[in-house]
Amino acid sequence: MNIILKDIKDFHRIDVYESNGGYSALKKALKEMSPDDVTNEVKASNLRGRGGACFPTGLKWTFMPKNSDKPKYLCCNGDESEPGSFKDREIFERNPHQFIEGVLLACYAMGIKAAYVYIRGEYYKWINLLQTAIDDAYKKGYIGKNILGTDFSTDIYIHRGAGAYICGEESALMNSIEGKRGYPRVKPPFPAAFGLWGCPTTINNIETLANVPEIIRNGAEWFSKIGAPKHPGTLLFGVSGHVNKPGVYELPTGTPLMTIINDVCGGMLDGKEIKMVIPGGSSMPPLTKEECLKANMDNESLKEFGSSIGTAGVMVMNEDTDLLKVLIRISKFYYHESCGQCTPCREGTGWLYRVLKRIDSGKGRLSDLDLLTSVAQNIEGNTICALGDAAAWPVKWTIKKFRSEFEKKIPKENIDVPVLNKVHSLR
């Protein structure tokens, strides 16, 4: 079942896309449907955002004010900086026109005149690929003034980021488009009320928008029957790490994790055992081997294991992996990427990184594991944006689920040092 990454040669070209039913959803919507019909169809399909929060897309669209004297904007989030996530570049490369069609449908549904596609600065090649696709669509009259002879007009612009993970957060992304430092904004006001330049704004993930044309073409009912009922559709799973065939695979939601690892990705590298799997990009809590056997890859199922689907970036680690080293690297990332606005995150991420480094250098104490958990819990929920949570979860949950691994790293003479501040971990 491929909704986005179709196996058709040269599908990225506009003529091939058109001859395979491309832009028919836009034509259908402009001819037969009112903007509200489009929103309702997306709402009925139960499409959820693919950026990690799994927020219902149709519902998000209804938050946009109908009668606004200010211009409205759409931001398409292609910042894709979550470690382990690399799905959007596949869309830009293999099916850019379906994404563009999705943007146009979203603009039509919400009465938007300008859409900004925010793409991370490192994706130089993919920015050029998408720009070519946009130029082609302009030439054919799908974007611009009076699209297909109607009075609907929209422009699509690419905005190149410059290497900041935090700009994937929706309000930081808007600040970045406005030419400012990528600081997340305090919410409320939410973007639908006060977004880009203070105007109503909706932010959607690239993959989310790429799903929309197929929903309009085939109907909400068709879409809602694919995959897991509460989280329907397909996901672009980006599998990396110790598997034989890492890559991006489009599969229905709710596919068992072991099917992905064994059948789709050709099994574990060198036939080794699994130690840990991060199911949705580095900020999601990890799964143990036993949990992997039971886990289905949709948001509801992963909730049972305290994790979440995130951006569906699956990182597989084998039995030889040093989890302390992994955690140090993850913490270093968030320490580096914290924007510095909120004290818990700015200071806490540094604490997590340094305490983990101390354990690695052989000077760790048993109380350090509790200290790490305590610091993580004090970051979580106490920051403006979700970067704080993203930094705290992997540390908190990896220590909780793999505590013995970390205890092994503590030198024997430091084991019996009494815990002075009586901080108890989740154990």
Added chain:
Amino acid sequence: MQLFNEEELKKVEEIKSHYPSSQAVLLPVLWMVQEKEGWISPDSMRYVGGLLDVAYEHILGVVTFYTMFNKQPRGKYHMQICTNVSCMLRGGYELYNYVSEKLGIKNNETTPDGMFTIEEVECLGSCATAPMMQVNNREYYENLDTSKMDVLLDEFKKHFTTEDTEITEKS
């Protein structure tokens, strides 16, 4: 200081038409400066400030916030090697340490001849083809190992010296 020529100024005007405020043009224009100069100097920041009517202090804040904007000149080949988790699992650190030792430079340092700069960077979204590196914020080199890296380094060196002689011949 007149950094941009006629053509580039026209391009700035064109980008301005995409946004309702001139401050929003800042990131695209800073990219233009970096592509032209290789880095963003305080003088170029002042020039951009005059061009867009944005305060120098604001621009300095923006340039220092985004890691891809170079605050100092880089080598001709700015090698950005990913060491984040997916690359680390597949030997990203081995690759980074190998290059660092071979060239005799550490993170964010440039070789004395101005050829190479190396930088340890965060995830570049190429996790299935790890380990990998990006050169000069553009080209991706994926599925690397130390022997492939040797070939690449030799190629870069060859390119570097021939380009240099071309320039001297022209002048």
